[in-house]
Amino acid sequence: MIFRELEIPGVFIVDxxxxxxxxxxxxxxxxxxxxxxxxxETVIAQxxxxxxxxxxxxxxxxLQLPPHExxxxxxxxxxxxxxxxxxxxxxxxxLGEWVGVELHADQSTxxxxxxxMAHGFLTLEDNTEVFYQMSEFYAPExxxxxxxxxxxxxxxxxxxxxxxxxxxxxxxxxSF
Numbered sequence: 001m002i003f004r005e006l007e008i009p010g011v012f013i014v015d016x017x018x019x020x021x022x023x024x025x026x027x028x029x030x031x032x033x034x035x036x037x038x039x040x041e042t043v044i045a046q047x048x049x050x051x052x053x054x055x056x057x058x059x060x061x062x063l064q065l066p067p068h069e070x071x072x073x074x075x076x077x078x079x080x081x082x083x084x085x086x087x088x089x090x091x092x093x094x095l096g097e098w099v100g101v102e103l104h105a106d107q108s109t110x111x112x113x114x115x116x117m118a119h120g121f122l123t124l125e126d127n128t129e130v131f132y133q134m135s136e137f138y139a140p141e142x143x144x145x146x147x148x149x150x151x152x153x154x155x156x157x158x159x160x161x162x163x164x165x166x167x168x169x170x171x172x173x174x175s176f
Contacts, residue, residue, distance in 0.1 A: 001014055001015065001018060001029075001031065001034055002014070002015040002016075002017060003015060003029040003034075003038045003112075004135050005077065006016040006099050006101070007094070007097070007099050007101050008085065008087050008094045008097055008098075009077065009092070009093070009094060010039070011085050011087075011099060011108070011111070011113060011117070012038065012040065012110065012111070012112040013101060013109055013111060013112075014029075014073070014109070014110040014111070014112055015107075015108070015109050015110075016028065016029055016108045016109075017068040017110070019126060020110070021061070024112075025102075025114040026159040027108065029075065029108070029110065030044075030073065030133065030142075035108075035112075035158060039069035040071070040112050040114070041073075041112075041114065041115070041135045043071075043135045044133045044134070045070075045134055045135055045136050045137050046134050046137055046138070047132065047133050047134065048131070048132040048134065049077075049129060049130070049131050049132075049133040050129065050130040050131075050132070051127075051128075051129050052079075052123045052127070052128045052129070052163075053126060053127060054123070054126055054162065054163050055079075055123050055124060055125050055126050055128070055148065055162075056118065056120045056123060056124075056159055056160060056161060056162035056163060057071060057122070057123045057128070057161075057162070057163040057164070058121070058123075058148055058157075058163070058164045058168065059120055059121055059149055060073070060118070060119060060120015060121060060145070060148055060149075060168065061086060061119065061120040061145055061146050061147070061166065061168075061171070062083070062118060062119055062143065062144075062145045063116075063117065063118040063119065063143075063144055063145065064136065064138075064139060064142045064143055064144070065142045065144055066142075067142075068122060068136050068137075068139040069115035069116055069123040069136065069144040070115060070134050070135050070136040071113060071114050071115050071134075071136075072111075072112075072113040072132050072133065072134055072135070073110050073111070073112050073113075073132070073133040074103065074110060074113060074119070074121075074130060074131075075103065075108070075109070075111075075130070075131045076103035076104060076105050076109075076110045076112040076128065076130055077105055077129045077130070077131045077132075078105045078125055078127060078128060078129035079104075079105055079123060079124070079125035079126070079128030080102060080103065080105065080123070080125050080128060080130065081102070081103050081121045081122060081123050081124055081128055081130060082100055082101075082102055082108070082121060082122045082124060082157065083100065083101055083102070083103050083111050083119075083120075083121045084098055084099070084100045084119070084120050084121065084122075084155055084157075085098065085099055085100075085113050085117045085118070085119055086098040086117060086119075086153055086155070087116070087117055088116055088117060088118055088138075088174075089114075089115075089116035089117070089155065090116075091115070096152070096153065098153050098154075098155050100155065100156070100157075100164065102124070103121075103130075105129075115135070118145070118146065118174075120148055121159050122158065122159065122161065124158070124159075125168075126156060128162075139153070145167075145168065145171040146171050146172060146173060146174035147160065147171045147172065147173050148164070148168065148171075149165050149176075150173040150174050151173070152174050153174070
């Protein structure tokens with residue numbers, strides 16, 4: 001695997017290194033030793049699959065508060081999306097900053113999101129599916145969120161939102 005740290009410390013793009021032969025390809029998508037060597041979370045408590053029939057579907061911005069903060073490894077397994085992470089870690093030099101990356105199923109790239117971050121995405125194609133590996137179990141009483149268009153962060157989404165849940169639409173703006 002190839003690890004590329006983004007502008008926010010601790011946020012990585014993880015690319016696979018496929019081995020190809022007459023059968024097709026084979027590649028590791030996760031290895032505790034390699035993730036630990038880069039200071040990344042190695043615990044997987046649960047895995048989730050998000051299916052999104054329509055392009056321009058937005059999910060986010062979501063996070064879990066302590067003591068149930070979660071690290072995520074996010075991979076697009078069908079279609080494509082614009083994935084956004086906002087740093088909410090107290091004392092972080094990048095507190096309040098965001099980074100966005102495109103994830104495409106045909107590229108097999110993952111985004112490693114550390115604890116203390118908010119996360120969301122906008123689908124770029126119909127029938128986009130997203131697979132998450134999570135370091136913590138979902139704890140609804142610790143689940144929080146803020147508006148995807150909160151001016152505090154100024155996230156630059158690549159297109160208008162066309163599908164969004166009432167919950168995500170109703171989140172308040174963030175307050176530090």
